Amino acid sequence: MESRDLSLFIGQTEMGSQIESALGNHRLIIKETTTAGVEYLVDETEPNCVVTDHNPPAQDCFELLDTVAPEMPVIVAPTDGSSSLATRALRAGAKTYLDPTTLENGAAAIAAEIVGVEHPAETSHDEAKARIEEFSSLVSHELRSPIQKATSGIDLAKTQCESRYLDEVSETLDRMDELIDNLLGLMDTEGNTIDMEPVDLSAVIEAAWPDDTAATLDVDTELPSIEAERSRLQQLFENLFRNAVEHGGEAITVRVGVIEPADGSTSSTESIGLYIDDDGPGIEPDRRETVFEYGYTNSENGTGLGLAIVSEIVDTFGWEITVTESARGGARFEIYQLNMI
Amino acid sequence: MIDTSEKTVLIVDDEEMVAESYELYLQDDYETIVELSGGAALMELDQREVDLVLVDRRMPGMSGDVVIDHIDQWEMDFQVIMVTAVDPDIDIIDMPCDGYLTKPVSEDELLDAVNRAFQIDYYEDLIAEYNQLSEKYEVLTSQFSSRKLANKDRFADLEARMEEMETEIAETAEGFSDSKLSDAFRRLH
Numbered sequence: 256m257e258s259r260d261l262s263l264f265i266g267q268t269e270m271g272s273q274i275e276s277a278l279g280n281h282r283l284i285i286k287e288t289t290t291a292g293v294e295y296l297v298d299e300t301e302p303n304c305v306v307t308d309h310n311p312p313a314q315d316c317f318e319l320l321d322t323v324a325p326e327m328p329v330i331v332a333p334t335d336g337s338s339s340l341a342t343r344a345l346r347a348g349a350k351t352y353l354d355p356t357t358l359e360n361g362a363a364a365i366a367a368e369i370v371g372v373e374h375p376a377e378t379s380h381d382e383a384k385a386r387i388e389e390f391s392s393l394v395s396h397e398l399r400s401p402i403q404k405a406t407s408g409i410d411l412a413k414t415q416c417e418s419r420y421l422d423e424v425s426e427t428l429d430r431m432d433e434l435i436d437n438l439l440g441l442m443d444t445e446g447n448t449i450d451m452e453p454v455d456l457s458a459v460i461e462a463a464w465p466d467d468t469a470a471t472l473d474v475d476t477e478l479p480s481i482e483a484e485r486s487r488l489q490q491l492f493e494n495l496f497r498n499a500v501e502h503g504g505e506a507i508t509v510r511v512g513v514i515e516p517a518d519g520s521t522s523s524t525e526s527i528g529l530y531i532d533d534d535g536p537g538i539e540p541d542r543r544e545t546v547f548e549y550g551y552t553n554s555e556n557g558t559g560l561g562l563a564i565v566s567e568i569v570d571t572f573g574w575e576i577t578v579t580e581s582a583r584g585g586a587r588f589e590i591y592q593l594n595m596i
Numbered sequence: 597m598i599d600t601s602e603k604t605v606l607i608v609d610d611e612e613m614v615a616e617s618y619e620l621y622l623q624d625d626y627e628t629i630v631e632l633s634g635g636a637a638l639m640e641l642d643q644r645e646v647d648l649v650l651v652d653r654r655m656p657g658m659s660g661d662v663v664i665d666h667i668d669q670w671e672m673d674f675q676v677i678m679v680t681a682v683d684p685d686i687d688i689i690d691m692p693c694d695g696y697l698t699k700p701v702s703e704d705e706l707l708d709a710v711n712r713a714f715q716i717d718y719y720e721d722l723i724a725e726y727n728q729l730s731e732k733y734e735v736l737t738s739q740f741s742s743r744k745l746a747n748k749d750r751f752a753d754l755e756a757r758m759e760e761m762e763t764e765i766a767e768t769a770e771g772f773s774d775s776k777l778s779d780a781f782r783r784l785h
Contacts, residue, residue: 392682396654399681400611403699407617410703414620432700467704 261300262369265292265319266308267334270355273362274306278369288313293322301327304350304372306365309333309340320347328372332365391442398435402428433497437560440490441567449571453480453596454488456529460511463492469505472496475512481529482594483572491568494561495531495588503535503585514589528591532581543578603714604629604645608637608663609652609679618650621703622710634658638666646674648713650706653680661691668692675713712772719768726761729754 260281264271271285284302286292292305305323309316309331316331323329328350333340336354344352351368355361409425456478464472481488492511499509514528538546547566565588569576574592581587604627609615615630622628629646631637635658637651649667653660664676677695678688688696694716695709733754736745745751 396681399699400654403614403681403701404611406700406702407611407614410617411613411620428700 261302263292263295263302263305264307265289265305265314266310266332270308270334270362274365274369277360277363277366281366281369283369289315289318292319296323304328304330304369306330306332306369309344310335316344316349317347320344320349330365330368330372332361387442391439394435394442395439399432402432402435434560437494437564441560441564449484449487451482451484451572454483454485455480459485459489460492463489464496465493465500468500470500470503471508473508473510475510478511478513479595481596487568487571491565492531494565498561499531499533499535499586503533507533507535507585508583509533513595514591528589529593530587530589532583532587533585534581534583535585537580537585538578540580546578547576603627603647605710606631606637606640606646606649608632608634608649608655608660610655611652614652618701618706621706625707626710634660634663637663641667641670641672647717648675648677648710650677650679650710653678653682664692675717677709677713715768715772719765722761722765722768726758726765729758729761733758 261284262278262281263284263286264274265286265288268285268287271283275283275285284295284299286295289307292307296302296305305319305327307316307319307329308314310333316329316333320329325348329348330351330353331341331344331349332353332355334356336352336356341352341354350372353361353365353368355365358364406425406428409421409428413421457474460472460474460478496509499507503509509531510533511529511531514530516527546562548563566576569590572593574590577589577591579587579589605622607615607618607622607628607630609618609630610632612632615632619628619630626648629640629644631640634651634655637649638658640646641649649663651660651663660678660680664678667674667676675695676693677697678691678693679697679699679701681699694713697705697709736751736754
């Protein structure tokens with residue numbers, strides 16, 4: 256941990272201290288001269304990156320770049336910079352050139368650069384996450400607001416006239432709303448790290464079951480807790496339930512339970528998976544491979560995203576999902592590799 | 597129980613068609629007023645009494661957030677439901693509102709949220725009244741012997757009212773459409 260967050264700064268102690276406080280938990284070794292910095296590099300733990308001033312003869316970035324291993328990232332941050340120095344430093348092998356005098360808070364900018372070098376994956380992940388959140392918010396507002404307006408208009412129009420077309424438009428709007436929910440859910444699945452914790456399966460299943468259906472849910476009386484992220488697990492069940500009701504209609508019964516080992520042992524620690532099945536029309540064997548693909552749907556009202564999102568979530572959790580035929584002739588989804596508690 | 601016909605809901609949304617549809621959904625059960633901006637809503641609140649404000653979060657000019665901040669600062673005593681097209685974020689924890697709906701809002705969702713907000717308000721009133729009676733009961737039972745109190749008609753009325761209220765509180769908590777909310781209130785009770 257210590258070597259991972261260790262950097263070397265060659266330059267004035269005052270600037271070094273400012274960078275150090277901007278870095279927070281990262282450790283920064285400060286050396287006033289290039290000679291002292293090179294000596295440190297030879298004798299001590301290798302830092303993750305070196306930041307150097309360029310103010311010869313005390314600090315000479317070219318001398319440093321000649322000495323350090325080519326894979327060592329060097330950030331050149333001169334107190335008296337120029338475009339020609341920037342060009343020469345980058346040509347000599349500097350990873351980044353940053354002129355702190357041109358920035359409002361030079362020390363903070365250098366600290367951010369150090370973090371970016373030390374944790375490139377985290378930085379790019381954070382940036383990607385921020386972009387996805389921004390986009391989600393935009394999609395959410397820019398699409399849901401007009402859907403609300405159109406829905407409101409349809410409901411008001413229904414008070415003035417009767418038309419089957421109004422009902423059809425209502426249904427289309429409902430479908431668009433569902434599509435937006437799915438898209439936003441998908442962005443959430445792709446854009447964030449997961450936070451696994453023990454989750455009460457029964458509670459999640461109850462919350463995921465749609466309120467507006469007459470279909471029946473039959474859940475095993477004793478379901479275990481499992482390691483998962485609650486919100487995504489709920490979305491997984493919501494999508495599987497919606498899929499069952501969309502294809503099987505309001506008369507179907509959906510069952511959820513634990514797949515026990517073949518020897519009939521009932522110990523929860525030996526349970527091997529979960530099943531979600533129904534007595535609907537089922538899925539043809541030749542279509543079972545493709546149901547998890549984006550855009551696949553054989554339902555007039557399907558978006559082709561629901562089961563693809565289920566598959567994404569299962570992958571994110573490190574589980575496996577298969578689809579087969581239930582004993583009652585409907586579809587049966589089986590989820591394996593989950594950690595039951 | 598709650599007499600909803602006497603309740604007034606102020607609907608605030610810059611989209612006239614959306615505001616009118618909310619009015620349509622609610623008009624059979626509630627008195628409604630519509631305002632198309634945050635500023636106009638605050639002026640309305642200054643002039644007449646309302647029981648619930650249904651406010652759009654993103655509006656040009658004064659946003660729903662600013663409207664509910666004013667309501668909070670003015671310490672106005674009514675329920676507030678925020679309606680928004682954006683999925684709720686962690687910031688709603690600090691938001692002084694009693695409900696949060698995500699657009700598009702259906703008639704059932706809107707009615708359910710408004711009914712629930714009034715039910716919670718009613719429940720809170722019951723609890724406050726019960727606590728008052730309970731305080732008086734404690735004072736009287738520590739001051740007088742049970743034999744003396746047994747002869748007092750007004751003490752018997754107090755006991756009867758408390759018993760009545762206990763039943764009413766339990767029934768109100770049971771009546772919440774959301775079973776999780778019922779469970780939570782049952783635990784509190």
